[in-house]
Amino acid sequence: MNNDAAERSVSLAQATAEESLRQSEQRFRALVSASTDVIYCMSPDWQELKRLDGRGRMLDTDQPRYNWIEEYIDPVDQPQVWAAIKEAIRTKSVFELEHRVRKMDGSLGWTLSRAVPILDDDGEIVEWFGAASDVTARRQSLEDIAAMHAELSRQKRFYESLISSTPDLIYAFDRDYRFNFANRALLEMWGKSFDESVGKKLIENGYEPWHAEMHEREIDQILATKLPIRGEVAFPHAVLGRRVYDYIFTPVFDAAGEVETIAGTTRDITEIRRAEEHLKLLINELNHRVKNTLATIQSIAAQTFRGNAAEPQAKAAFEARLMALSDVHTLLTGTNWESANLREIASRALMPFQTGANGQDRIVLNGHDIQLRPQGALALAMAFHELASNAVKYGALSSSAGLVKLAWRCDDDRLYIEWRETGGPQVEPPRRRGFGSRLIEQGLARELNGSVELHYHPEGVVCAIDIPKPQEGSPE
Amino acid sequence: MSGGALSGKRILVVEDETMIAMLIEDFLCDMGCTVVGPVARVEHALEALTVEDIDGAVLDVNLDGQSSYQIADELAARLLPFIFVTGYGGQGIAPAYRDRPVVQKPFTHEMLEQALAKFMSHA
Numbered sequence: 001m002n003n004d005a006a007e008r009s010v011s012l013a014q015a016t017a018e019e020s021l022r023q024s025e026q027r028f029r030a031l032v033s034a035s036t037d038v039i040y041c042m043s044p045d046w047q048e049l050k051r052l053d054g055r056g057r058m059l060d061t062d063q064p065r066y067n068w069i070e071e072y073i074d075p076v077d078q079p080q081v082w083a084a085i086k087e088a089i090r091t092k093s094v095f096e097l098e099h100r101v102r103k104m105d106g107s108l109g110w111t112l113s114r115a116v117p118i119l120d121d122d123g124e125i126v127e128w129f130g131a132a133s134d135v136t137a138r139r140q141s142l143e144d145i146a147a148m149h150a151e152l153s154r155q156k157r158f159y160e161s162l163i164s165s166t167p168d169l170i171y172a173f174d175r176d177y178r179f180n181f182a183n184r185a186l187l188e189m190w191g192k193s194f195d196e197s198v199g200k201k202l203i204e205n206g207y208e209p210w211h212a213e214m215h216e217r218e219i220d221q222i223l224a225t226k227l228p229i230r231g232e233v234a235f236p237h238a239v240l241g242r243r244v245y246d247y248i249f250t251p252v253f254d255a256a257g258e259v260e261t262i263a264g265t266t267r268d269i270t271e272i273r274r275a276e277e278h279l280k281l282l283i284n285e286l287n288h289r290v291k292n293t294l295a296t297i298q299s300i301a302a303q304t305f306r307g308n309a310a311e312p313q314a315k316a317a318f319e320a321r322l323m324a325l326s327d328v329h330t331l332l333t334g335t336n337w338e339s340a341n342l343r344e345i346a347s348r349a350l351m352p353f354q355t356g357a358n359g360q361d362r363i364v365l366n367g368h369d370i371q372l373r374p375q376g377a378l379a380l381a382m383a384f385h386e387l388a389s390n391a392v393k394y395g396a397l398s399s400s401a402g403l404v405k406l407a408w409r410c411d412d413d414r415l416y417i418e419w420r421e422t423g424g425p426q427v428e429p430p431r432r433r434g435f436g437s438r439l440i441e442q443g444l445a446r447e448l449n450g451s452v453e454l455h456y457h458p459e460g461v462v463c464a465i466d467i468p469k470p471q472e473g474s475p476e
Numbered sequence: 477m478s479g480g481a482l483s484g485k486r487i488l489v490v491e492d493e494t495m496i497a498m499l500i501e502d503f504l505c506d507m508g509c510t511v512v513g514p515v516a517r518v519e520h521a522l523e524a525l526t527v528e529d530i531d532g533a534v535l536d537v538n539l540d541g542q543s544s545y546q547i548a549d550e551l552a553a554r555l556l557p558f559i560f561v562t563g564y565g566g567q568g569i570a571p572a573y574r575d576r577p578v579v580q581k582p583f584t585h586e587m588l589e590q591a592l593a594k595f596m597s598h599a
Contacts (some may be wrong), residue, residue: 284564288538291563292493295582299499306502319584326582 035131042115042128046085050127057103057134072101074108092117092125098135109136169245169266172252175223177201177216180261191238211235215249219262222251226259232269243270287333294326321385324349328381332374339371339470342380342417346406349384353392357400363388367408370415372470379447380417380465386436387419387463395461396424402460415469421460429456481593483508488524488533490547491561492516492540496581500534500561503585507592516540521547525554532596533558534588537569548573557595561588 032039038058041050049068052061059071073081077100088095095115100108115130163170163183170183179198182190190197190205197205202212211233218229228250237243247266254260298319305315327348331340346365356362372380388397388404396402402424408417421427430437437454440463445452450467487509491497497514504511512528515521518539524530525547533551535544537560544560551558559577562568569578577591 284568288563288568291581292496295499295563296493296495298582299495302499302502303495322582323584326580330580 037131037133038111040115040130040132042130044117044125044127045089046128054104057109058101059104074100074102088115088117089125092119092123095128095130098139101132109134110139111135167268169247169264171264171266173219173262173264175219175259175262177219179205181263186266189237189239208235218249222249222262223259226251226253237268243268244273245269283333283336287329290329291326294322294329298322317389320352320389321382323352324381324385325378327351328378331381332377337374339373340377342367342370342372342408345372345377345381346384349381350388350406353388353397356397362397362402363404363406365406367406367417368410370408370410370470376448376467376470379444383440383444383452383463383465384419386439387461390436391421391424391461394425394430395427396421399424410469413469415465415467417465417467419461419463419465421462424460426458427456427461428458481596482589484510485531485596486510486512486529487592488512488521488528488530489514490516490521490533490539490544491536492538493536496536496561500588503588504534506585507589518542518544518546522550525550530556532556532592534592535560537562537564543570545570545573548576559591559595 032053036055038053038055040052040061042048043050043064048064048066049061050064052058052068054060061068061071065071069078069081081097081099084097084099085095094117095113098110098112101111101113103109111132112135113130113132115128117125118127118129120126164185166183167185169186169189170181171179171186172181174180178201182194182197187194187197192205202215203209207215214233218231221229228248230246230248232244232246234242234244245266246269247264249262249264251259252261252263301315301318301322305318328340328345331344331348343365350363354361354363384406391397391402391404396404403422405420405422406417407420408415410416433441441452441454444465448465448467450465452466453464455462455464482504485508487504489497489500489504489511491500491514497516501511501514512524512530513521515524516539521533521535521544533547533556535547535558537544548558548560559579560569560573561579561581561583563581569576577595579587579591
């Protein structure tokens with residue numbers, strides 16, 4: 001090979017190398033342009049930022065600047081960033097740090113920044129070439145997940161505290177009747193640990209066969225209807241003995257709307273039931289005492305009347321009034337002294353007068369059902385008794401053709417009751433107002449806070465009662 | 477009032493409250509009955525059954541906290557008729573005795589006589 005040829009060969013090689021370098025440079029620039037990363041160059045000691053291409057996310061730096069760290073890094077984060085830089089310079093190795101940076105809009109975002117040192121032939125750092133990707137979204141979602149996790153765990157602690165502190169039994173079954181949760185109260189009732197009892201069926205946790213069977217059929221029902229059920233059951237507690245329980249099973253649905261779990265709560269209502277029974281017993285005892293007292297009063301009257309000149313009619317009238325009082329008392333006892341039905345009050349009070357000599361009904365009741373409070377019931381019962389007694393003595397019921405119509409009706413706020421006698425002898429107003437008319441006209445009006453008018457029409461007595469309509473469920 | 481179905485019958489009265497016992501006694505006397513007692517305690521009633529000749533009995537259900545069912549059982553064993561008188565309702569009588577006649581306190585002469593006459597005629 002001659003010189004020319006050698007020179008040509010060298011210059012060809014040179015040209016090829018230059019071309020190769022140019023292409024490499026082009027590829028490098030294309031790669032940098034194609035990248036979404038922020039690209040930067042740093043002086044060997046990182047004091048000077050030579051250039052930064054912010055990609056629209058961060059402020060560009062075209063001219064070298066020394067205060068770059070103030071521009072891009074929050075003061076709080078500067079020590080950490082500097083520490084990583086110093087370590088990279090010391091070891092002449094890659095700088096890599098995920099840190100916060102100030103973005104174009106002034107807000108702080110997260111970046112994963114990597115920079116490699118460019119070394120000269122002596123191995124000294126010439127400059128740093130770096131790329132930083134925006135990891136704000138990833139950091140944000142990590143933070144969101146952490147916050148969500150914290151909130152969930154806060155809720156979990158809250159519900160666990162509630163569930164483990166309540167004396168009520170709280171539990172859940174899977175679709176195969178196996179317990180998948182039992183709270184502390186239930187575990188104590190069983191005398192078992194959570195691990196001993198979870199995953200087991202009722203019968204394996206000590207329930208009697210009838211009891212386990214009953215709840216399993218209830219679970220079937222919930223799976224079929226997707227509706228909660230409520231029941232009451234008595235069974236033995238491990239420590240307390242036989243107790244009465246009120247329970248609710250309710251379906252828990254998965255995202256597709258299918259029943260995934262049956263959750264249950266059970267409350268021990270033994271004491272409530274006992275208190276109710278005790279109250280019933282007390283009311284019974286009190287009623288018994290009142291009835292005995294009425295019988296005692298009757299006896300006192302009988303002993304007082306006995307052997308003296310008292311008229312037998314007076315004794316009979318007294319006894320009849322006492323019986324009327326006793327009857328309405330019995331009626332009210334039946335409802336625990338809450339209320340009594342007007343029709344029943346009238347029927348009871350008028351029963352002794354109802355049937356005529358020929359066995360015919362001679363008192364006709366007509367009106368809708370309406371409940372009266374005890375005081376009204378007592379007052380009306382005694383009034384009906386007096387009206388009927390007078391009718392037997394002087395009015396319609398003193399003749400076989402006589403008839404009494406007792407009718408009532410309500411409007412929005414009044415109750416009107418009318419006693420009307422027909423078919424009896426001609427009526428004359430009494431010369432003297434007796435016990436009955438005083439009780440009816442004055443006592444009844446006063447007690448019922450209404451008006452009562454007693455008319456002695458020649459064709460028959462009429463008593464018109466106009467009182468406030470008793471409000472359902474209002475207290476006495 | 478004597479000469480009725482109850483005339484001459486010897487009736488044991490078991491009632492712990494004096495005033496009510498007197499009332500029953502008076503009513504029974506008016507019906508022409510002979511009153512045995514009144515007694516206020518279960519053991520006295522059982523003793524009366526062994527020593528007295530009786531045709532029937534009127535029993536208060538609650539004798540100062542003690543029930544009179546033991547007396548009722550004894551009377552039933554002897555096939556003797558009896559009625560209960562009580563301040564409790566019909567529900568106050570133990571289920572085993574609910575088919576027996578019960579007179580509610582307070583009661584009239586007529587109410588007692590009707591109840592007695594009904595069972596004495598069946599006896």
